[in-house]
Amino acid sequence: MAKIDLARLSVTEANKLIRKYGAEGENVDVLNPDAKHHIGVGLVHPINVRVHGSAGYFCAGLSDGARFEVENNVGWGLADNMLTGSIVVRGNAGAIAAVAIRGAEVIVHGNIGSRAGQVMKEGTLLCAGNANFMAGYMMYGGRIVILGQSGEKVGQDMTGGTLYVAGKVNSLGTDAKQIDLESDEDDEIREMLERYQIPFNGSFQKIVNAGEKLHYSRNEPRSRSQSFFMASGTSDYWNAKVQTDIDIKAQIGRYRIRGYGATRALPHLADLAFRKDLSQIPADGEVTKKIDLKTEIxxxxxxxxxxxxxxxxxxxxxxxxxxxxxxxxxxxxxxxxxxxxxxxxxxxxxxxxxxxxxxxxxxxxxxxxxxxxxxxxxxxxxxxxxxxxxxxxxxxxxxxxxxxxxxxxxxxxxxxxxxxxxxxxxxxxxxxxxxxxxxxxxxxxxxxxxxxxxxxxxxxxxxxxxxxxxxxxxxxxxxxxxxxxxxxxxxxxxxxxxxxxxxxxxxxxxxxxxxxxxxxxxxxxxxxxxxxxxxxxxxxxxxxxxxxxxxxxxxxxxxxxxxxxxxxxxxxxxxxxxxxxxxxxxxxxxxxxxxxxxxxxxxxxxxxxxxxxxxxxxxxxVALTPEAAAITGLPYEPGYRDTKPQATRKAS
Amino acid sequence: MCGIAGIMYKRNTMDAGVGNALIAMLDGCQHRGPDSTGFALYHEPQPGLLRLRFFVGDEERTEDRITRIKAKLAEFQAEIVDESRDGTTYRVQVKFSGDLKAFSYAMEHVAKVVSIGESLDIIKDIGGAHDVDATYKVDSFEGSHGIGHVRLATESDVAPEASHPFWATGFADIAIVHNGQITNYWKMRRRLEKHGFEFNTDNDSELIAVYLAEKLSNGISLRDALEDSIEDMDGTFSFLVSTKDEIGYAKDNLAAKPMVKYEDDDIIAIASEEVSLNRLFPGKPLNTVEPPPGTFNTWQKSI
Known part of the structure; x- marks a missing residue:
């Protein structure tokens, strides 16, 4: 068991060491964590990490396979995006515990802050205390088990996954509904509670997606393919694009969705010109060898x-x-x-x-x-x-x-x-x-x-x-x-x-x-x-x-x-x-x-x-239009448009 | 976009290390706001005496500004009993017993006022907690309570006057620090302006200070004022407020901004992150609580 003392090392140094011990398969004790952020982030080895105190934001975040234990509290973003592995928190967790997890088991003995399990995909968040505002917000999958109260708007805009609440359901979020529990689900939860030695003999209410917002109610009809060129039109008021939009809205009763970007005329780089008369430049197939274009960023x-x-x-x-x-x-x-x-x-x-x-x-x-x-x-x-x-x-x-x-x-x-x-x-x-x-x-x-x-x-x-x-x-x-x-x-x-x-x-x-x-x-x-x-x-x-x-x-x-x-x-x-x-x-x-x-x-x-x-x-x-000049502060020189064409020719 | 911190020592004392505690807490969350740091500190009030602090800059026109301040003080028969120049500010203590609101608006019109109060002294400047301490010697400050702030400027300038804490212009001894964004700022500001209140910045945090001060001046308790603020203000906020003998917090309904509190028999401490609270107790796991959305609370000095 290796000891890492955060009173002596920075979190960056500590994380480097944790990864090194991880690669060697040695377990780690973290001392004096004092609620510092990012403890254990990026660890991809299945070791045990014990944090002797409180951890800050993103504890065990972006990790895969390790087993963490935190003796006291954790800050926001506990186990962010954790793939497999587990983390047990003896105290409370801040907002968005288990955010975006993809398979991990996240156990909090105390309470959890708002938006727990936001956009989680797979795995379990288990809270033995009370949850807060919008638990399960926009979750896509996995399960959240709450032994205490659910908090307001539980399951707000969830897409998939399940919430199980043993205490009071304070209020359901939009597109969430309460349904009956299957007995095997109940067994699975109790097995997990036993595994983590959390005594419980109550019963659960199950909350899932109500399915009202997963699809647009009406699909757009297939319209005649209209090219970007056509859609750019000539008039800003009535043109083929406007006509198509109105037609579609009349059928679906909502905004129209489409690909590509703005088709209306906007000030752009074409409204600028180089002072240098580029039309007089001879074509040079070798020109790329005459200049180093390499760029590092x-x-x-x-x-x-x-x-x-x-x-x-x-x-x-x-x-x-x-x-x-x-x-x-x-x-x-x-x-x-x-x-x-x-x-x-x-x-x-x-x-x-x-x-x-x-x-x-x-x-x-x-x-x-x-x-x-x-x-x-x-x-x-x-x-x-x-x-x-x-x-x-x-x-x-x-x-x-x-x-x-x-x-x-x-x-x-x-x-x-x-x-x-x-x-x-x-x-x-x-x-x-x-x-x-x-x-x-x-x-x-x-x-x-x-x-x-x-x-x-x-x-x-x-x-x-x-x-x-x-x-x-x-x-x-x-x-x-x-x-x-x-x-x-x-x-x-x-x-x-x-x-x-x-x-x-x-x-x-x-x-x-x-x-x-x-x-x-x-x-x-x-x-x-x-x-x-x-x-x-x-x-x-x-x-x-x-x-x-x-x-x-x-x-x-x-x-x-x-x-x-x-x-x-x-x-x-x-x-x-x-x-x-x-x-x-x-x-x-x-x-x-x-x-x-x-x-x-x-x-x-x-x-x-x-x-x-x-x-x-x-x-x-130079700017060729007053707008481009106003936007860029470049001199307005419309003369460059006519007298100095700026076409360049492609290398043959 | 910031970090906030506040502390009150509950036993009836004026000699707790408030300055050092706030420096440690703010340094602990300096990553949330490297641009500027500020403190609202409360001295033992002396009857009949007012503390004033002004931004006077540190360039040529400083002396002119101080001269104008002194002339205006004389106009209000405010007799100077103590004065000093610290960093970019001019601090003065005066004998004064008139209408404070009229007095402070008049002072605002001749110079940038940082704070006025019997007890309150706001110290804020560009840089980190230790930078500001080096200039203003916050570490030696002893008292019963105070609040502080680290700022990452987003919409307004990096300037001492845009830093927090904000004093509620015209109302003695009230200061606030805020993390978040008040989205119905202009609507609420115009309403307060119609009622004769003046604003000195376009910073939404100043609004909270003036809003609360108006309530308090109408005899509403700080608790009730904080409760109202959660309904009246739109946007995201976690803020702390302090008066001569109270501190309090309010948190928006969406809980979009962090806040953690620690309380024991001796102190109540609140900060954006637990890492700040832990600075007060190195190596010790703390029993902290994250206040739920849409909540508020206040603590009063025991007398």
């Missing part, structure tokens, strides 16, 4: 940075919204072009990990597909707060796409209209976020970067918070960003344009002295190397391609991503449709597109006489 806190052959990434898109074949094409293309791929929401696939050279692993509010093992094999971690297409809202994945396999990876019931939570269970402010980021760093030994994905809303404030919270970089996503499914009005009107986003971000970083320290990766409607170069000139450290990469890989832009019957096999989980997708061919297509981007970036930088792409500067740009 994420070393702000000493982690191993993401290594990119050019300042370009693949934007986060999920396996779920996209088919496995499409995700693999993106992963392969990213490796071929020496850039990074991103898992998006919904977990990492083995094949994807293998195919991508640099892979960023995204953590969303529902913690769908999130686990310690994939964290440890990622090249970067990313906390998704929001996205440009629908800032403030969670993801939507319609039932057609929630197949058995997708459901298994995500840890949710199959066949539901999945609406991810709009906020993280354990991030209710910038202060909580600090502790969450630290948990990720502890779980991965401070080895890989942690970034944040922000949809453009209150960019100025949000970027400053990201800077203060120590993120290694920010992925900033403007209103023109796309998604697999969202309400039409949200797509069109919520958020602010990509151009405003980058400007506000750079202004904010300037105010806190963070321009050089925290890189921003810009995305949201970036379609080619010219846009990318302008973004970099405005201050972005890199850009990410989502929609453009998908189109390069065969997307026909019909906006029907949400339906799940994508005719080219991209936005579908239907094997018949997916069969049509030729992963290798499309990977090559995406790769060729990315190489075109590389050529454009190199050409523009070389034309300016630069030997580093990041020498591009905002003074190289």
């Amino acid at each position: 994420g070393a702000r806190n000493g982690a191993e940075p993401i290594k990119l052959s050019m300042p370009v990434m693949i934007a986060p898109m999920s396996y779920g919204a996209l088919s496995k074949s499409a995700k693999l094409a993106l992963a392969r293309a990213s490796a071929l072009s020496g850039i990074s791929e991103n898992t998006g929401e919904g977990g990492m696939m083995d094949e994807q990990r293998e195919a991508a050279d640099q892979l960023i692993y995204q953590c969303l509010s529902g913690r769908l597909g999130w686990n310690i093992h994939d964290m440890q094999r990622a090249n970067g971690l990313e906390i998704y707060i929001s996205q440009g297409a629908k800032p403030g809202l969670g993801g939507q994945l319609m039932a057609k796409k929630v197949t058995e396999e997708i459901a298994r990876i995500r840890g949710i019931p199959a066949g539901i209209d999945l609406r991810s939570p709009s906020r993280h269970p354990d991030v209710l402010g910038a202060d909580d976020l600090v502790i969450k980021v630290e948990e990720f760093r502890e779980a991965t030994g401070h080895r890989i970067p942690v970034s944040v994905k922000l949809g453009a809303g209150r960019v100025r404030d949000d970027i400053k918070i990201a800077f203060k919270d120590g993120f290694d970089f920010v992925e900033l996503d403007g209103l023109q960003g796309s998604t697999g499914a969202a309400g039409n009005e949200v797509l069109e009107y919520v958020g602010i344009p990509t151009l405003s986003a980058i400007q506000e971000a750079m202004d904010a970083l300037g105010e806190v002295g963070g321009v050089e320290e925290m890189p921003v990766v810009l995305m949201g409607g970036i379609k080619d190397g010219l846009d990318a170069a302008k973004a970099i000139a405005l201050g972005a450290h890199a850009v990410a391609f989502g929609t453009a990469a998908i189109i390069a890989g065969g997307c026909i832009a019909c906006l029907q991503c949400h339906v799940g019957q994508c005719v080219v096999g991209i936005a579908t989980q239907d094997p018949e449709h997916e069969k049509r997708y030729q992963t290798n061919v499309e990977a090559e297509n995406i790769h060729r597109f990315l190489e075109g981007v590389r050529w454009q970036l190199a050409t523009i930088a070389v034309a300016h006489g630069y030997d580093d792409i990041h020498q591009l500067d905002r003074n190289d740009l």
Whole structure:
């Protein structure tokens, strides 16, 4: 039995030791814990860890297989995302005990705080005392056993799983109902109580999902496929898009869901031009050899940075919204072009990990597909707060796409209209976020970067918070960003344009002295190397391609991503449709597109006489419209539109 | 976006190590707010004397500001009995017995007031608990109770005056610290402004101080005022309030912001996280309680 004294060691040092003892199979005693955060985070060995006192936030979080015992209380987020193993707490637990667990047994002898078991998938939370507000909030599976009172709104918006309450049920949450208990369930609970030596001779009330909010009541009719081009229309008032929306609403009586992003005209990078007359630049097939486009990102806190052959990434898109074949094409293309791929929401696939050279692993509010093992094999971690297409809202994945396999990876019931939570269970402010980021760093030994994905809303404030919270970089996503499914009005009107986003971000970083320290990766409607170069000139450290990469890989832009019957096999989980997708061919297509981007970036930088792409500067740009000038503060020079065409030609 | 802490020693004393206790608790949760740190401390009241503290900056115009403050004090026949310059502030103790609200609004119009009270002294500045202590010597402060705050600025500036605790302008000896966001801020502020109350910042936490002060000045008990606040305020909040002889807390109905309390025969201590409480008792597991959503409580100094 090894002893680790937290009066002498920092939690980071202690966790390193705990992992070392874990690998050696030696049990650990933690002394003088004094309610410190992150004790035992990231442990993946089946040892016993005994905490002699109270632990703070995320005790045993992001762990798999260990058996923990805490002699006194624990703070928020007990056993966060714990896969297997167990933890016994002799005292009380703070809010969101057993958040997002995926199989563990979590035993609390005292009381538990609010929102216990939020977004849990599998396993058991057993509370011998009283629960608090919204126990079982948005749980997807597993069971919560409460021997005392349930607290108000028990089972609020639960999707799956079961709650058993022995004491008073104070009130049921929305979409929860009380039903009778089967005798074998009762036996199983009593067996567990006996195993953990908790005396009990009462009886249980069972609470499950009532099934009223799992599906939209009416499905959208299949509409005539209308291309993005058509939907962009010419009039803002009455056009084909407006007509389609009204038709659909008249049939379903609710907002319409669709794929892609805003189709209305917005100020964008095309409203800027380079002062340099790029039309006079001779085509040079060798230009990429004349400049080093290599970009590293994420070393702000000493982690191993993401290594990119050019300042370009693949934007986060999920396996779920996209088919496995499409995700693999993106992963392969990213490796071929020496850039990074991103898992998006919904977990990492083995094949994807293998195919991508640099892979960023995204953590969303529902913690769908999130686990310690994939964290440890990622090249970067990313906390998704929001996205440009629908800032403030969670993801939507319609039932057609929630197949058995997708459901298994995500840890949710199959066949539901999945609406991810709009906020993280354990991030209710910038202060909580600090502790969450630290948990990720502890779980991965401070080895890989942690970034944040922000949809453009209150960019100025949000970027400053990201800077203060120590993120290694920010992925900033403007209103023109796309998604697999969202309400039409949200797509069109919520958020602010990509151009405003980058400007506000750079202004904010300037105010806190963070321009050089925290890189921003810009995305949201970036379609080619010219846009990318302008973004970099405005201050972005890199850009990410989502929609453009998908189109390069065969997307026909019909906006029907949400339906799940994508005719080219991209936005579908239907094997018949997916069969049509030729992963290798499309990977090559995406790769060729990315190489075109590389050529454009190199050409523009070389034309300016630069030997580093990041020498591009905002003074190289002018604004072609009054709006773009107002947004960016660049000089309004409409003359550049006519006299100095800015077309670049692709390398032959 | 912050961490909060408060402590009261229950036995009738004015010599407990409140300063050191608050420094330890705030340092324990400094990760929640590295931008600025503040303390509301309560001295033994001296009859007929008022304590005032002002932000005067530390640059050239400081002397002008102090001159203007002194002129205004003279106008109100407030006779200076003690004064000092600490960090970016000017502290003064005066003999005063007039209408406090009119006096403090008038003072606000000539300088940035940090706090006014017979007993209350608010100390707040940019930096961590130990930085602020180094400048203002909080560690030597002895008293019966106090509250404190660490701040991570989100919507307003990193500036001493945007830091907590907030004094309830115009009402002696009332201070609050707050973690969260009041979403019906403008609605409630306009209502209070219509009733003649003045606001000196756009910080939602100042609203809580003024809101409670209005209630108290109408003869409503602190307990009842806190109970009302949970219904009247929208948003997420965990806040602490202190007066000359009481401390209290209130927590919103959604329990979105953390709060843990520890109580024994000698003290009541409340903080955002148990790790702060444990700083008072190193190596000792504590019997703590997380107050449920939508609850409040107060503790009074025994007399």
